[in-house]
Amino acid sequence: MSLYASGSQTVGPYLHIGLTWLNTSKIAGPGVKGERVTIQGRLVDGDGAGVGDGLIEIWQANAEGRYAHPEDLQKKTLEIGFRGFGRIPTDAKGGFKFTTIKPGRVPGPDGQLQAPHLNVTVFMRGLLKQLSTRVYFPGDPANAQDPVLKLVPAVRRATLIPRRKAKGVLEWNIVLQGKDETAFFDF
């Protein structure tokens, strides 16, 4: 049997009605091991204006580099209650903020390990199909060899690496257009 996937449609301006119930801005609970980090920033459009009707979702591994998913067959510990999922709406000015733990390294293509990263999906009014990207961690030596980051044109790699704002606080903006346009993925 062969079917074609359904067509994507925008979340529209009233996305909060259906999606707020699952808002999760604390991705790792108190029993979850790992280095705590707060990531904050803005989702901005082609005019540099904040997107007030947007939403980002995060998917990540735990500190050992294990995903809470049946297809992750690695023999690594997984904390009970760790889902690795975040859903964070933007505020009226396009701002977002969430806290989590820095994930460990997960397997990549050809047996290499990937650098620690968060997988990010972006939704908003005016976007007909979600955008996907990643957040890497500033100063991590594994970034230089990461098999996915290496495929991003060198001048755009910085768009996936937040700036260190304070101890444990990273600033990362999602920029839809212009000079600092975030690199988005197709996989």
Add this chain to the structure above:
Amino acid sequence: MRAKGGRDITMNRINAYRRFHPGTQPAYDFPFYASTAKRHPTQPLVIVPQTLSEITGPVFGTDDLKPTDNDLTRQHKGDPIGERIIVSGRVLDENGRPMPHTLVEVWQANAAGRYPHKNDTHNAPVDPNFSGAGRALTDAEGRYRFISIRPGEYPWRNHYNAWRPAHIHFSLFGQAFLTRMVTQMYFPGDPLLPYDPMYMSIPDEKARVRLISQFDWENTVPEHALAYRFDIVLRGREATPMDKSPGE
């Protein structure tokens, strides 16, 4: 982890998902939908391999839901105004395999075409007995079911005399980060469809028509509610593993 014969199964055996078939998905830059102008990426997307990060995704269970979550007519003290409907269908992948135990979230306007949202200023009544949000998990065969009210059409400011056709927003996860899907369900025979930028953003006509639900005589409940059927197809694997039967 190594399987028999020393093959490394955690690192090298990514059972990849197919790419979308051409014409089934909207372009990011779609001038008919004016808001895409400042909200689409202008640089080409970076094509990257599917890794463990993309083929895994969040898992939800019955603990995440309340029993009334799939009945949008029973979330308040009174009955909502409007025509009661039953919306059901299956979530499948491109190989026709059911997607069991996957989360389906819906939201919609009330019968008058109004959302209970601070940004909705349309001069139509809010219904105190209708919030317009629901969720369900599919069963082992990928089936879901909602009870709701037929949503009204409503005006918006995309172009002169712009009206959205009646629709229900659907959000789905599937089994992976890359199977995440948000779409909209439309109703058969809606005269607004050819004028709607959202609906018309799907380039291929056959793919577009699949966003229209079908009247569902068999699930219609006599003297109670009309039913509509809406199946949703998520990305499927390149090769279906032969050692597993569907739904296992």
